[in-house]
Amino acid sequence: MSGPNSQYDPVEVTPLKPEEVEAARDAALAAIAGAGDLEELKRVRLEHAGDRSPLALANREIGALPPQARKEAGQRVGQARGAVNQALAARQAVLEREHEERMLVEETVDVTLPVARSPRGARHPLTTGAEMIADIFVSMGWEVAEGPVVEAEWLNFDALNLGPDHPARTMQDTFWVEPAEDHIVLRTQTSPVQARTMLTRKPPIYVVCPGRVFRTDEYDATHSPMFHQVEGIVIDEGITLAHLKGTLDHFAEAMFGEGIVTRFRPSYFPFTEPSAEVDMRCFVCRGAEGAVESCRTCRGEGWIEWGGCGVVNPRVLVACGVDPERYTGFAFGMGIDRSLMFRTGATDLRDFFEGDVRFSSSFGTEI
Structure with missing residues (x-):
């Protein structure tokens, strides 16, 4: 019976390659920066930080690596996911602020305009x-x-x-x-x-x-x-x-x-x-x-x-x-x-x- 392959090369696991991780990170950051409203940002979050996102799938592959290769791969993927989460939080704050400002402008009520109010009743x-x-x-x-x-x-x-x-x-x-x-x-x-x-x-x-x-x-x-x-x-x-x-x-x-x-x-x-x-x-x-x-x-x-x-x-x-x-x-x-x-x-x-x-x-x- 053969033992574990201690000579396994992590570079051969495609999702964990440095260039693949960087590409997934950069794509996520670009999508986050391009989100124009909170609804679009929600879709970007699912696509680039959800359970089926490229970085999440890469994170799952770390467990298949030999022990001596896991540290480096984990750091690489973790740093990429951290950068994506920080970008999401920052963009969320910006979009929420823009949404509130837009609401103040679009939903402003001119209290000086005459309105058709329901008349109050009166005691007989x-x-x-x-x-x-x-x-x-x-x-x-x-x-x-x-x-x-x-x-x-x-x-x-x-x-x-x-x-x-x-x-x-x-x-x-x-x-x-x-x-x-x-x-x-x-x-x-x-x-x-x-x-x-x-x-x-x-x-x-x-x-x-x-x-x-x-x-x-x-x-x-x-x-x-x-x-x-x-x-x-x-x-x-x-x-x-x-x-x-x-x-x-x-x-x-x-x-x-x-x-x-x-x-x-x-x-x-x-x-x-x-x-x-x-x-x-x-x-x-x-x-x-x-x-x-x-x-x-x-x-x-x-x-x-x-x-x-x-x-x-x-x-x-x-x-x-x-x-x-x-x-x-x-x-x-x-x-x-x-x-x-x-x-x-x-x-x-x-x-x-x-x-x-x-x-x-x-x-x-x-x-």
């Missing part, structure tokens, strides 16, 4: 209006109460002294929830919240109740089957009609400006006695001589109808578990939608419900 004026009204009363030390819009018939009518034969209990004004024997309605006013408050709290009570209400009205410029009310109730010892007048004067002034006052006209509501219609001084002409006759807002009256009010009927107090011999109180109610139409100059109630963001945006974030 009824939402901000209700919050503003609530803030007025919270600043006076009152609380804000809420209740369900689907309400028991007893709370919506009976607890408020609206007997079974009252016209408001007919299908003409009220949305009834089927089946009728469940005695459930869509609340026709926010007064049930007042009843719930008296049933669950002990006096003194100072509560304001904004919210949605429902009635079978036609949908037109001044009416809607769904609208918004704000009602307030006070139950305490020694409450008189004078407290009611002072409260509404402050409310009107906070809503419509300094100097706006209210007046009462006798009226009838089942849940208050005595009862009154509330008018407020016209916020446009302010009742001034020479301006009232031509004022289109109050139509020459100097006053604008605003809402209803009165002293809480003792029957309502008894129904809600409050001692009428000890406590008295007052209640009032206004339409939030109507108040905002006065305040903003809106002429069509339907604008508040059509969902046009252009209408809401015109009010900004506050009213």
Whole structure:
């Protein structure tokens, strides 16, 4: 059996010949220098420094050499591969820098040019209006109460002294929830919240109740089957009609400006006695001589109808578990939608419900 060929001449292994290694190195360096972008450099890397590149194949041949020939061949191939890798790294850095500079130029955005931006939304004026009204009363030390819009018939009518034969209990004004024997309605006013408050709290009570209400009205410029009310109730010892007048004067002034006052006209509501219609001084002409006759807002009256009010009927107090011999109180109610139409100059109630963001945006974030 023959032994290893210790006289094997490495020069005879073609890939390891000095001129072949130098040729492969020079070809790789030329290809690297000629790469015009990162994608082309990637192809050059695979071709000249990958596993199937000439220098990689030459490196594999070193193991077949005799021990005394491997050192020289390894140094030769290693130096060539090192030069190629250094050139690749240097060219990579140059091309990346050129790519970033090109991106800065090609992808520059001129922020001074007009653009078609998607418009931002806006909070609905009824939402901000209700919050503003609530803030007025919270600043006076009152609380804000809420209740369900689907309400028991007893709370919506009976607890408020609206007997079974009252016209408001007919299908003409009220949305009834089927089946009728469940005695459930869509609340026709926010007064049930007042009843719930008296049933669950002990006096003194100072509560304001904004919210949605429902009635079978036609949908037109001044009416809607769904609208918004704000009602307030006070139950305490020694409450008189004078407290009611002072409260509404402050409310009107906070809503419509300094100097706006209210007046009462006798009226009838089942849940208050005595009862009154509330008018407020016209916020446009302010009742001034020479301006009232031509004022289109109050139509020459100097006053604008605003809402209803009165002293809480003792029957309502008894129904809600409050001692009428000890406590008295007052209640009032206004339409939030109507108040905002006065305040903003809106002429069509339907604008508040059509969902046009252009209408809401015109009010900004506050009213």
